[in-house]
Structures are given as structure tokens and as C-alpha cells.
Amino acid sequence: MKSIELFAGAGGLGMGVSCAGFAPQAVVEWDRWCCDTIRENRRDGLGLVGDWPEPTEGDVRDVDFREHEGKIDLVTGGPPCQPFSLGGKHRAHADSRDMWPQAVRALRETKPRAFIFENVKGLTRETFATYFSHIVLQMTYPDLVAGPDESWETHLRKLEKHHTGRRGPAGLEYRVVSRVLNAANYGIPQRRERVVFVGFRSDLDIKWAFPLETHSMDAMLWDQTRGNYWDRHKARKADRRIGDRHVERAERLDGKPTTAPWRTTRDAIGDLPDPEHQSRDAMKYHNHRFQPGARSYPGHTGSPLDEPAKTLKAGVHGVPGGENMLLRPDGSVRYFTVRESARLQTFPDNFRFHGAWSETMRQLGNAVPVELAHIVARSVKRHLDFGGADFLK
Structure with a gap:
């Protein structure tokens, strides 16, 4: 199955997705140190990035995904989390670093069968509850785009009215679930909580739930x-x-x-x-x-x-x-x-990190645990493989 990895960072999420059986067709990341890390491991044919494509280094807003329309099974990524981090400035939707609209654009232009996005737990804070709803509804209806002068609040109202008043086919639509996962409860040696969003295209009629905690x-x-x-x-x-x-x-x-x-x-x-x-x-x-x-x-x-x-x-x-x-x-x-x-x-x-200690620690601090990504992506792939079969765990 084919995938696209957005906001790849050092590759933690993407490596877990690759381990689950997805082959990335594009890997997008703006930070040169992260791209150098991916390039070094890719060049040496190491681990799970040895067969990755050359990373696209630059602003995701400059990337046209339409060439992949209808050819992608999964889009994954962690839109930059600084606007919502408990340690950040909490500017959220007013912050130019908010890349959620670009993640939604990738869905709109590629129309994948499913997606996995993740972000910091801070996004679920009560302070951001309304914008959290906006994010989920954008992912649910990627075709319903905000106008050039439309505020996010006005766009949210449009999405809410569409969601409550729709009748019959609604164009591109995803069934979205989200949950805060503690990595320790899945066997990762770290108490790391992240909010994970998973969506399946509605025409697939797939029933899915997050994997059961094991630890x-x-x-x-x-x-x-x-x-x-x-x-x-x-x-x-x-x-x-x-x-x-x-x-x-x-x-x-x-x-x-x-x-x-x-x-x-x-x-x-x-x-x-x-x-x-x-x-x-x-x-x-x-x-x-x-x-x-x-x-x-x-x-x-x-x-x-x-x-x-x-x-x-x-x-x-x-x-x-x-x-x-x-x-x-x-x-x-x-x-x-x-x-x-x-x-x-x-x-x-055997995975090597590029840069000084502080830089590589930044890459790791922003990363998704590879094994947690594998667990979620493996479950998603099994459901894509077997369709709507409800017996899958």
C-alpha cells in the first residue's frame, strides 16, 4: 500500500507506518537537519527508510499533491505542534505555524483511503476545545474549504451546519476518531501522551477502534x-x-x-x-x-x-x-x-541522527515513538486489507 508522510521530522511516525507495510511515495519536511537525518539513513540503506524517496525539503504550502490523487492509501503526519504545546505560547489558530489546514489540503488533493495524524496532548485542552472541533470537522469534510477572507470561526459554523443538515452523498468525507494515547500503555518505555486522529473514507464503510492497551x-x-x-x-x-x-x-x-x-x-x-x-x-x-x-x-x-x-x-x-x-x-x-x-x-x-546533541534531542523530542506508530498503522492497514470486517481487533 502507498502512503505520503507530511511533517516527517526525524521519521518516527513514517518508520512505524513503513513497518506496518506502507510504502511512502512522498516525504515532506521543512527542517534541514531532519532531512539530513533521513537522507543519511536513506543513503546508507539503513532500517525502514532505506527505500524511502528523497525527502522534499521545504514549506509544505509549496507542495502540490494533486499528482497523487486516487493513488494513495494513507496520509500521515504530525502538523507542527508549537501553537498547542503546554510549553509553548498557546496562540493556536492565530499562530502562523498552525499547519492543520495544509494537512487537510493534502487529504483534499490526494483523497486517500485513510489518514493518521498526531499532535501534542495540549491540543485537547479546554482552551482549544472549539478549535479542536474545527480541526475534526475540516478532516471530516476536506472539500468544504474556507474562503480567502473567512475567519476560522465563520468556517466552523459553515462546517457545523453542513454536518447537521447534510442529506445523501456529501462528496469527499471521512469518519474520524481521536484519542489521547499514553505510549507507556502500548509497551513504549516512556510516559508520552499524544492525541492521535484516524480517519477512513466514508465510502469504505470501515468500522475501526484504537488498538487495546497492552501494558x-x-x-x-x-x-x-x-x-x-x-x-x-x-x-x-x-x-x-x-x-x-x-x-x-x-x-x-x-x-x-x-x-x-x-x-x-x-x-x-x-x-x-x-x-x-x-x-x-x-x-x-x-x-x-x-x-x-x-x-x-x-x-x-x-x-x-x-x-x-x-x-x-x-x-x-x-x-x-x-x-x-x-x-x-x-x-x-x-x-x-x-x-x-x-x-x-x-x-x-542502526538509525543515525544528524546534528549536534541539542539538535538531535530536538528531533527526538518532537518524534512519535516508532513502535506506537507501528501499532496504530498496522491496525489501520489490516482494516484496509479486509474492508469493513468487524472481527478485526
Whole structure:
């Protein structure tokens, strides 16, 4: 099946989609460092981008998608999230960086069978509730375009009237669902919440729901208090304890959960050599170099080794903070290396990142975990393969 990847970044979402069986026909990204990362891995034939087309570097507003009309099964992407980020300026629809209209234009011009878009959890804040509705209705009816002088509020009213008053065929239409997904609940070693939108063209009559969660915090606590977590990792006796805030919850567990345990930071990076010593073994891993300067203070405390990592941040306002630090059991901290951060985002070890540490951390902080993208895209593909069959999970 064929796809188009918009706002590709370092390729996390696109790689997961490729792993699910989609072949990208176009990859669009404006940032040159991200494009260099994709190019380097593409040139070396590495991993899931080895057969990607040359990325289109530039403003998506300058890209004409009409040559792909009727030829694309899936459009994916993460429209720039700065307008809605909890750490941003919250300008939302007044922000020129809002690329949602361009994502909708790609749907209008290609008419894919389905799409997957994602964005920061901040988009679901009550402050943005009305604009959130506008985004969903735009994706539902991509052909109903705002006029050149039409405000988004006026356009929203037009979409609402069309939605409530339509009769019979409505042109290009998608059935859209959205949900905030916590990556940790799907086996990613990071507590990362993103809102994901999935839509299927209405003429396909496909019934779909988000994949069931497979991992849980309770299962992690069970594994750490009554399972073999510590033995499996050959942890020192002094380190074999859970966080104080979790003790009561662990004691209340009256049976082994049916889900798998949350994957912890130790699960993800425990086999990597300590980069602080710059051993010969550490040098064998791409982008696994010690970054000095980490320090802890209130609100900047790092990710505990034996829990999923905190959400990696892009550091758009400077050097990434505590969310990009490892908190060791002895209370000391250090910055995650690029390779460790890539592990937390489930990028393969042979994937190389282009740029300085701060730049590559920005790429990773903006990325979608590869495995989470794979899980969602795999479910979408199965439904496209089998049509409206309701037996699919």
C-alpha cells in the first residue's frame, strides 16, 4: 500500500507506518537537519527508510499533491505542534505555524483511503476545545474549504451546519476518531501522551477502534514487588526498591494483572555501556556520547531508572531539561545520550541522527515513538486489507 508522510521530522511516525507495510511515495519536511537525518539513513540503506524517496525539503504550502490523487492509501503526519504545546505560547489558530489546514489540503488533493495524524496532548485542552472541533470537522469534510477572507470561526459554523443538515452523498468525507494515547500503555518505555486522529473514507464503510492497551503500571509494580524484574536485570540489592509514591498502590494489588508490565528506562537502556566513562564498548554505538552539565533542582529531577521515562522534550526554549535526564537510584543525574533517547522513542540502534546533541534531542523530542506508530498503522492497514470486517481487533 502507498502512503505520503507530511511533517516527517526525524521519521518516527513514517518508520512505524513503513513497518506496518506502507510504502511512502512522498516525504515532506521543512527542517534541514531532519532531512539530513533521513537522507543519511536513506543513503546508507539503513532500517525502514532505506527505500524511502528523497525527502522534499521545504514549506509544505509549496507542495502540490494533486499528482497523487486516487493513488494513495494513507496520509500521515504530525502538523507542527508549537501553537498547542503546554510549553509553548498557546496562540493556536492565530499562530502562523498552525499547519492543520495544509494537512487537510493534502487529504483534499490526494483523497486517500485513510489518514493518521498526531499532535501534542495540549491540543485537547479546554482552551482549544472549539478549535479542536474545527480541526475534526475540516478532516471530516476536506472539500468544504474556507474562503480567502473567512475567519476560522465563520468556517466552523459553515462546517457545523453542513454536518447537521447534510442529506445523501456529501462528496469527499471521512469518519474520524481521536484519542489521547499514553505510549507507556502500548509497551513504549516512556510516559508520552499524544492525541492521535484516524480517519477512513466514508465510502469504505470501515468500522475501526484504537488498538487495546497492552501494558500497565500495575503489572510493572507486580513484576517489581513479586516478579523477577530485579533478578532479570541483575540489579544491586541496594537498588531493588520502587518509588515511595507507588508503595501503597503496589500493596493493594490482589492478583497478577493480565497486561504486560510497563517497560522501564532500565528495560530500554540497561544493556548500553555507561557513556560517562567513554569506554570502547560505548563507542560502538552510534550517537552514544556523554553530554555534561546535567543538574537537579525542583521540577528538573530526571527520569527514574525503574519507571518509564518522562516525556522527552524538544528543548525549543533552550537545552532540554529534567525530562531528558536519567535519575539514578543513588540520586545522581546525567543527560540521556542521543542513543538512549532513541531507545526511549523505539528507534532502531542502526538509525543515525544528524546534528549536534541539542539538535538531535530536538528531533527526538518532537518524534512519535516508532513502535506506537507501528501499532496504530498496522491496525489501520489490516482494516484496509479486509474492508469493513468487524472481527478485526
